[in-house]
Amino acid sequence: MDxxxxxxGLFMIGIGFLVKSSPSLIAGYNTMPEDKKKNVDIVGLSTYMRNGLIIIGLSIVVGYYLFKWIGLTVIAESIIGIVILPGVAIVVISSQRFDKNKDKTKRAKLTYSFLGLVAVCVIGLFIYGYSPSKVDISSDRIKFSGIYGFEMNVSDIDHVELSEDLPEIKMRTNGFSSGAVRKGFFKLDKFGKSRLLIHSNRLPYLIITKNNSEKIIVNFKSETETEKLFGYITALIDNK
Structure with a gap:
């Protein structure tokens, strides 16, 4: 289960129930003067937003497994952005019909500011996910920075190799995945749960096996960069 x-999905559903139980959290409504709040159908608005956010949350979960089941993995792995951006936009914009005030300028500004914030967060997540991981190597430690980055001791490495093949990726358990980019924890055929920092489809793959049998698989957009990292780690292991 991813x-x-x-x-x-649960976060969106939770937000839906939250705005229903506490309508004052709805952007724009909580800053309205009392005389304008009287012209807002807050029961209808909070119910509509709850239902919309629950549908968005369920669509993320169901859509992910549905597209994954029929083999459209690229769509499945991008389902969060595909559903949230248009989904929230539709819910927020269409919810304005519950506001009977004639002057909706301020409300409209808040609405579009909220949508802009959501868009920035989603786009920012994808930009961060696609950003290349940087490697910092010292005599006894290797550090990978960026999303799902980590550190490891050189003494924990049992074996390192370059491979032209990668076992089939069965499932993402906790990670970022979009197109060829896969970062985080994935379940692989033969390897089981493994940590990936894959930036492209470029061969080869650097496979690091730790003393506890955990597999770490890394590659970059440049074949030379992957091979260079292999050389650095091999040298460290030979000298430990």
């Missing part, structure tokens, strides 16, 4: 998909 943890990220479940978390995001």
């Amino acid at each position: 943890i990220l998909i479940i978390i995001v």
Whole structure:
């Protein structure tokens, strides 16, 4: 079960129930003067937003597994952005019909500011996910920065190799995946749960096996960069 998909789906559903139980949290409504709040159908608005956000949350989870099941993995792995951006836009814009005030200028500005914030967050996540991981190597430690980055001791490495093949990726358990980019934890055929920092489809793949049998698979957009990292790690292992 993909943890990220479940978390995001449940988060949207939770927000839906929250705005129904506490309508004062709805952007724009909580800053309205009391005389204008009287012209807002807050029961209808909070119910509509609850239902819309619940549908968005369920669509993320169901859509992910549906597209994954029929083999459209690229769409499945991008389902969060595909559903949230248009989904939230539709809910927020269409919810304005519950506001009977004649002057909606301020409300409209808040609405579009909220949509802009959501868009920035989603786009920012994808930009961060696609950003190349940087490697910092010292005599006894290797550090990968960026999304799902980590550190490891050189003494923890049992074996390192370059491979032209990658076992089939069965499932993403906790990570970022879009197109060829896969970062985080994935379940692989033969390897089981493994940590990936894959930036492209470019061969080869650098496979690091730790003393506890955990597999770490890394590659970059440049074949030379992957091979260079292999050389650095091999030298460190030979000298440990």
